[in-house]
Amino acid sequence: MSTIAFVALGANLGNPVKQLQEALALIAALPDSQLLLQSSFYSSKAVGYTDQPDFINAVAQLETRLSAAQLLHSLLEIEAQCGRQRTFQDAPRTLDLDLLLYGDARIMQDHLIVPHPRMHQRAFVLRPLLEIAPDISISGLGPAADFLALLADQQLSVLTESKPLR
Incomplete structure (x- = not known):
């Protein structure tokens, strides 16, 4: 059985557009998986360590068709392949991939928490998410659009050279 999942991508070292x-x-090349949509690329200020x-x-x-744990493992492998080094929390990075949603599942395991526990606090996640899934709800919390409205102080700019996959 297949599941619809959403993954956040971010980078701020090297050539972030190319890395994304x-x-x-x-x-898109993951086994038993198909990339359906991708948002535009957005520029945002760092959160946490600024x-x-x-x-x-x-x-x-x-x-x-990958389990949530298998998908997370694959995302971590992609990060490593793209040069990700974990030096400290909120550090600059060549690539960051976060599993945001895995169907309607609510998962709390060692290193796997779905929905992503801070996604509703981050405009740089919600705006691109809502671009490709305008009616999406965050399992257990409610409509993602309701949270984006509370984050007007987090400025984003869409990059004109990025084209969403539809």
């Missing part, structure tokens, strides 16, 4: 494009190609370059962010929707 490469990550999307690697996500003394770093701006981020480029996007969200992808895929249909997968």
Whole structure:
């Protein structure tokens, strides 16, 4: 049985646009999975540790037969393949992939929490998510659009050179 999952992508070191494009190609090549949609790319200020370059962010929707744990493992492998090093929380990074939603599942395991526990607090996640899934709800919390309305202070700009996959 397949599940619809949403993955957030972000990068702010090296060539972030190119790195997100490469990550999307690697996500599209995952076994038993199909990349369905990708949002435009957005530029945003860093959250948490703010003394770093701006981020480029996007969200992808895929249909997968991988379990949530298998999908997370695959995303972590893609991060490593793209040079991700985990030095400290909220550190600059070549690539960050977060499993946001896995169908309507609510999962709390060691390193796997779905829905992503901070997604409703981040405009750089919600705006691209709502671009490709305007009526999406966050399992257990409610419509994602309700949360985006509360985050007007988090400024984003869409990158004109990015084209969403539809």
